[in-house]
Amino acid sequence: MRAWARVVLATGMLLSVAPARAQTYDPNYPICIQTYGRDGGAIVCRYTSMGQCKMSASGRAAQCITNPYFAGASSNRTRRQRTY
Numbered sequence: 001m002r003a004w005a006r007v008v009l010a011t012g013m014l015l016s017v018a019p020a021r022a023q024t025y026d027p028n029y030p031i032c033i034q035t036y037g038r039d040g041g042a043i044v045c046r047y048t049s050m051g052q053c054k055m056s057a058s059g060r061a062a063q064c065i066t067n068p069y070f071a072g073a074s075s076n077r078t079r080r081q082r083t084y
Helices: 002-016 050-057
Strands: 031-035 042-047 062-066
Touching: 031 050, 042 050, 050 062
Parallel strands: none
Antiparallel strands: 031 042, 031 062
16 A cells, blocks of 8 residues: 555656746847747747847737847957047
């Protein structure tokens, strides 16, 4: 009886664990597309402009959003100094 209870408990624990989700927002792109479907939705960040995203979203159940985790431009650029 104890073995049966352990099997039931172990099975319940395995079924209650939800799979881990991958990171949704890519910090390298400022614009994301959020799509909707019967099986759920998705957010994919791979656009550099809102217009580019809107062209891809046209005619689909989708919307373009700004990436809240966008890392910004590279900090390796040198800053131009003014000469007077």
